[in-house]
Amino acid sequence: MGDTVNADDTAKDRSVLRVGVVGVGNISGQYLQAIPRLTNLKVTAIADLDAERAAKAAAEVPGARSVKPDELYAAEDVDLVLNLTIPAAHAEVAQLAIAGGKHVYGEKPLAATTAEARVVLESAERAGVRVGCAPDTVLGTGIQTARAVLDAGDIGVPVAATAFMVTPGHERWHPAPEFYYRPGGGPLLDMGPYYLTALITLLGPVKRVVGMSSTPRPTRVVGSGPRAGTEFGVEVETHVTGVLEHEGGALSTLVMSFEVWAGQLPRIEVYGTGGSLEVPDPNGFDGEVSIFRAEAKEWEQVPESGGYRDASRGYGVSDLARALGEGVPHRANGQLAFHVLDVMESLLAAAKSGESVTVGSTCERPAAVPAAARPEVR
Incomplete structure (x- = not known):
């Protein structure tokens, strides 16, 4: 998986976004393989309703620990919650993460309905945190x-x-x-x-x-x-x-x-x-x-x-971390x-x-990713 960032160093270096993963389903393996290669991200905690499954996943990610979902939302060493739960739970998990003061990046769709998604975005705006969403x-x-x-x-x-x-x-x-x-x-x-x-x-x-x-x-x-x-x-x-x-x-x-x-x-x-x-x-x-x-x-x-060359799932999270540090909009x-x-x-x-x-909504077309661009990759 490449080099890892020491937990103490991560706490001091706020250019590294500390990630807590909720949901250890089929897609989680792709994220957990990619994120350790991205120098502006660090997985610190992993949670799942199945505690044994969370513990098994955490054991394979250097520096990560398994916790209960409620503990993850309140954890001081988690800056962003990576929401990999089933679609029906996306909005609820996002709301819990935002209530804990965390940025949130979720698998698609953003929520099961636009009504739920609107509440998520409004809550994030009030809390001053960012919302990202696959696909990246x-x-x-x-x-x-x-x-x-x-x-x-x-x-x-x-x-x-x-x-x-x-x-x-x-x-x-x-x-x-x-x-x-x-x-x-x-x-x-x-x-x-x-x-x-x-x-x-x-x-x-x-x-x-x-x-x-x-x-x-x-x-x-x-x-x-x-x-x-x-x-x-x-x-x-x-x-x-x-x-x-x-x-x-x-x-x-x-x-x-x-x-x-x-x-x-x-x-x-x-x-x-x-x-x-x-x-x-x-x-x-x-x-x-x-x-x-x-x-x-x-x-x-x-x-x-x-x-982004050689990209994989997790690059949208890295792009969010980059944009957060630069004070510009993230793409996903x-x-x-x-x-x-x-x-x-x-x-x-x-x-x-x-x-x-x-269609009642609109959006800005995200900024293009330049040729040969790479986030900070180990």
Whole structure:
């Protein structure tokens, strides 16, 4: 995992943001592997409702200890709470962290509803702390290189985009998949944040949506682990499609589905007045970017021209720590995450009503990550 920061030194050096992790689920391993490489972060405490699981995770992170969740929120050696709980608990955990005077960075979505998310942001503003939220995949070289192409005008004025995420469902591999099919889950709220955050990073905020949705299968079956074969009910839409009107005028077509066994659709493509752009998987940090220019006869690969190199989950937290020290906005911020959640909620409302829905929020397009940028990495 690389060198570690001595706990006493960390307490003295406030350029290092001390992180307390709440929730030791599947995604936590990626954060706990990355954070020890980031010199402006230090994991000091880990908590989970399963104390044994928290202790096991803490034993693998030098300098970290396992604690109860309530102890973590009050801990003097925790500056930021990394909220890796299930979506239904995101808002509650964020509120507890903020009440303890901590900054908070959470897995997506920011909350199960915009009503809950709004309270989180308002509480953070009153407390004078920051809110960050995944995905930070858009900070990597893949999406940032694509953004650099668009910002340079290399495909002219963006006219439209497509974004597709299709899969049969996560129950095939996840040993406890029920939360994916309960409020706060579904393909849109689970995977939509990656695609919508990328589209907003590329094309700007969304002002209006139309959509349709369905739930073809009322039940699912756990496909792996000790509970394999267990049937459970589906409470959310499992296929969602819509059109997003960006404030700049571009129209994005979005398909998010847990109902497709196989597909050969592009992850994201952007179409402009002077060409087209192929964008890599927004659930990853890198990947090839290709451009087709109006005067060309074939696609050509774009050289890396933006983004944090060799990034992984946790770089959004490091970017928050950097921005906090510099007194500037961080990129994976609460306002962006709120707008993404608002777009998703509006899309589901449009699908239910059969009418277009105006998105009530907006956000600033986060600052681009320059080419060859790196946070302080060991």
